[in-house]
Amino acid sequence: MRYKVIVAYDGHRYAGFQKQINSQGIQTVIEEALKKVIHQPAAITAAGRTDAGVHALGQVFHFDGPDNISEYGYYMALNTLLPKDIRIQSVQKVPDHFHARFSAISKHYEYVITTERDNPFTDAYKTYVYRPMDLEKMRQAAKILEGTHDFTSFCNAQIDPRKPRVKTIHSIDVLEEGKDIRLVFKGNGFLRYQVRMMSAALIAVSTGQIDADELRRILEAKDKHACRFNAPAKGLYLVAVGYPDELPDLHLDRDKAMGKKEPEMESES
Amino acid sequence: MRYKVIVAYDGHRYAGFQKQINSQGIQTVIEEALKKVIHQPAAITAAGRTDAGVHALGQVFHFDGPDNISEYGYYMALNTLLPKDIRIQSVQKVPDHFHARFSAISKHYEYVITTERDNPFTDAYKTYVYRPMDLEKMRQAAKILEGTHDFTSFCNAQIDPRKPRVKTIHSIDVLEEGKDIRLVFKGNGFLRYQVRMMSAALIAVSTGQIDADELRRILEAKDKHACRFNAPAKGLYLVAVGYPDELPDLHLDRDKAMGKKEPEMESES
Numbered sequence A, B: 001m002r003y004k005v006i007v008a009y010d011g012h013r014y015a016g017f018q019k020q021i022n023s024q025g026i027q028t029v030i031e032e033a034l035k036k037v038i039h040q041p042a043a044i045t046a047a048g049r050t051d052a053g054v055h056a057l058g059q060v061f062h063f064d065g066p067d068n069i070s071e072y073g074y075y076m077a078l079n080t081l082l083p084k085d086i087r088i089q090s091v092q093k094v095p096d097h098f099h100a101r102f103s104a105i106s107k108h109y110e111y112v113i114t115t116e117r118d119n120p121f122t123d124a125y126k127t128y129v130y131r132p133m134d135l136e137k138m139r140q141a142a143k144i145l146e147g148t149h150d151f152t153s154f155c156n157a158q159i160d161p162r163k164p165r166v167k168t169i170h171s172i173d174v175l176e177e178g179k180d181i182r183l184v185f186k187g188n189g190f191l192r193y194q195v196r197m198m199s200a201a202l203i204a205v206s207t208g209q210i211d212a213d214e215l216r217r218i219l220e221a222k223d224k225h226a227c228r229f230n231a232p233a234k235g236l237y238l239v240a241v242g243y244p245d246e247l248p249d250l251h252l253d254r255d256k257a258m259g260k261k262e263p264e265m266e267s268e269s
Helices: A026-038 A071-081 A135-145 A194-206 A212-221 A253-258 B026-038 B071-081 B135-145 B194-206 B212-221 B253-258
Strands: A002-009 A055-064 A086-094 A106-114 A147-150 A166-177 A180-187 A236-242 B002-009 B055-064 B086-094 B106-114 B147-150 B166-177 B180-187 B236-242
Touching: A002 A071, A026 A055, A026 A071, A026 A086, A071 A086, A106 A194, A135 A166, A135 A194, A135 A212, A166 A194, A180 A194, A194 A212, A194 A236, B002 B071, B026 B071, B026 B086, B071 B086, B106 B194, B135 B166, B135 B194, B135 B212, B166 B194, B180 B194, B194 B212, B194 B236
Parallel strands: A055 A236, B055 B236
Antiparallel strands: A002 A055, A002 A086, A106 A180, A106 A236, A147 A166, A166 A180, B002 B055, B002 B086, B106 B180, B106 B236, B147 B166, B166 B180
């Protein structure tokens, strides 16, 4: 039986979702826990990798496991075995053709900036910007990035030249919450580093380091050396992964069991 | 010259404010940093100790140091040297008779409870309560603890029998914030473990484990074995320490320097 799992994690202790040489990846930690639950070698497939220090509220993975354990049984067993900074949110039976990565049709990321100095609790969770930011400029610049574009300029990675770099961003919202600014990116998919590089470029526009025309030139260059800005991993959150309607996004059987209903997902930090 | 310093810290990596055998105390970390700033042995005196895992938004300490370094100079130098989970909030010159502990006339603590399961970011910062809580019952029970009482029953510690255990609690407020409940304690001082034991007893009333009469009997017993409840350190925050008016509570010369004004202190977590 195939299971779809939503997992949230605090990425700051980990080398990223995928294991690295000499450092622990979140995937390995989950596979070790799953192995203990199903008493056989376990492999999980995630919607996407997150880099070292990046957080998730709604990462999705699938695995194939015995169906003599209920969805709630998997949920409870995994959360009992996993460390407190990796928390399963839900476990749901899905058809065999469901694939966490290939079935995904949308991604929702958020980038969290703070203007608050000297907070001892947030260093691993928000990016501090000390220069004054013009959020109206940031919002206008975000419009340039919305829509369907070749985002090569915002992908400073060793990428497979055969892979498409055209992606569609449905919306970029700039939300002000007290001393924090939250950039909300929704799209059909994002290249590696794309959200962090776009966030850094939008910060650069808001602080006046570059103007909107320069941002447009960077985008149109389609050159992975065109954008010199990149924002720290610690501000980035994978909030949700979207799938077609025939796969309802969240089926919390623990909520049914507990007779309560929660919103699908809440932003954190 | 004597300096008054306000410091905030994330206590979860530390053995408490005071050093313990074989584990690092926050005091030692600050003294090591201060030693590098003043190039001589450094000693600080805090308003009070916080236990292992307890957090602070407004702990206060004083030290005597050379006045060829400005208040802003101390602030910048210390925050440069200190780890990111210990952050100086302000440094202020004070008269020589100021004493962080003996001059204090009030303390403000908060205890943070959450009803949210499976949040990977909050394990070290909030206490999870899974039983339904009746906050109205909690508010009524809190009235029993307000005022001037002998709080021996809420002090499960090796305390000096000569020390007074009569304290005055000015107010206990029960605030609901989304899935969190924040207990706000303001008083002239608190015994060791008092806030955590009172918080646990109030939780017990709210979940129906004991009733208000039982809480009253515990208080009136004046027996350190009377209260069997204690809440985890991780939910406790020392928010502020109050001093007489002639010592203005906060003088942020860095704010003057930056031309902005901030509220004195904000609750965190």
